[in-house]
Amino acid sequence: MGVMERRRREREVRRELAIDAAMSIYEAEGYHAITMEKIAERAELSRAALYLYFKNKEEILVSAIVAHTDYFAQVLKEVYDDRESIKGELLEKLWECFQKFYEKDPAAFTAWQYFHQGDVIGNLSTELRDVLHEAGAKVVALQHMIVKYAIAERVFIDCDHRALAEVIWSSFLGICYIECSKKVLSRKSHQEVTQEMAKRVLAHGVLRAYRKSGRPQA
Helix, strand or coil: CCHHHHHHHHHHHHHHHHHHHHHHHHHHHCHHHCCHHHHHHHHCCCHHHHHHHCCCHHHHHHHHHHHHHHHHHHHHHHHHHCCCCCHHHHHHHHHHHHHHHHHHCHHHHHHHHHHCCHHHHHCCCHHHHHHHHHHHHHHHHHHHHHHHHHHHCCCCCCCCHHHHHHHHHHHHHHHHHHHHHHHHHHCCCCHHHHHHHHHHHHHHCCCCCECCCCCECC
């Protein structure tokens, strides 16, 4: 291994140490408890070394979020690439992508949610907002492509694919948000049961039946 390659790897290792330290503090104490001093101490780096790699804690958290979002894009792309062979299971497979995104790193998932709040985004630099937007645009585009294909193949109902993709995705996000809050407040969570119910409602609807007029049947 050459000197340049060794130095590059050392930089990557130190960056990962800083990111892991920041996420560990985030998970244990929350976003507002994170400081560059705490990150440096937990990562066993000097403050001067830490500032060589990151300007501030926001940049570190955004790096973790983008890496996690790239993973999400990867699993969504796998579903889209296999769309023809799994056509009848697209709702289930799409939901599995969401679950993988959450389960791979719940702390990064909640940080992702936190950094997409309007007031938080507004306080980020233009550069970091653009980085988050670019990463998010990839997963949104892939969700749209999957749902558009399912509509075209008459697997999903005939409607605007972008709106339907938002409904499916926001259903999952809402469940995660509520169940995480319940877990903190009462140490109880019904996430698995609630997610199964959500998939069932999305697949079959909440009303028992419809007449041709579109009115619910008694």
